[in-house]
Amino acid sequence: MGGKGTALPDPAWTRLTDVAGKDEAFVRDLFAQEGWSSLAGELGETEAYSFARRTALMWLRPDAFAAGVARQVLAAASEARYRPLAAVPVRLERCAVRALWAYMCRWATTERLLLLDALAALGPGLLVLWADNTGAPACERMTAVKGRNDPRRREPGTLRDIAGSPNRVLTMLHCADMPRT
Known part of the structure; x- marks a missing residue:
């Protein structure tokens, strides 16, 4: 150029x-x-x-596979009326971790960033592109379906609840936030 x-x-x-x-x-x-x-x-x-309105992107993180809950999360997303369009194993290195959480990393401590790096290093995760079968904005609904990262504020039956996510770091999955197209 x-x-x-x-x-x-x-x-x-x-x-x-x-x-x-x-x-x-x-x-x-x-x-x-x-x-x-x-x-x-x-x-x-x-x-x-x-x-962007019809689809939602989810990274089922390596901690979900290490905990043995990946299948339950995928099944729960399907039960929530999402349909998988594509899936590919993805391994994130340090720079990709920073890029993925660039917005939220502005408030992270060095220790938290190192912990995210260690979690990503556990192995590949699974990147899944979902279509929302309800007609609602897919990412907006997925944000609610995945549940909060804080277990004390999380609704029962959300994906993170089903995964048994024990705290704000071991959340088992990451999703893009909600577009409002």
Whole structure:
């Protein structure tokens, strides 16, 4: 490109997240910009927003496999009326851990980051693309279905509850947050 190419297109970030301030973080996030550019380039802008509304991405983390609860989580997601569209084993290294949790890592301690690295190093997780069979915004509903990371504030029957997630670090799964397209 050499500076002569066009800039990556920015979507209306507020259509892709309800998390306060995250839309502003996306404006400066090269991974978010590049991801949107790839999706919109492949599907077209209108269909990219529609795809973002219909699908939810989940990383079933290595701690879920180590705890032997991965099958229960996948079954519970299906029972919650999600349909898997694709799945691929994914192993995250240190830089990918930082990229995945870049927004939340702004508040993390060094010890917490090292613990996330150690959890990711347990082995591969499973990245699953889900379609919501209810017609509701998939990520918005998945955010509720997965449950809170804090067990004291988690609703019974959520994916993290079913997985037996014991604390705010061993959460067994990660999902993208809710777009509101």
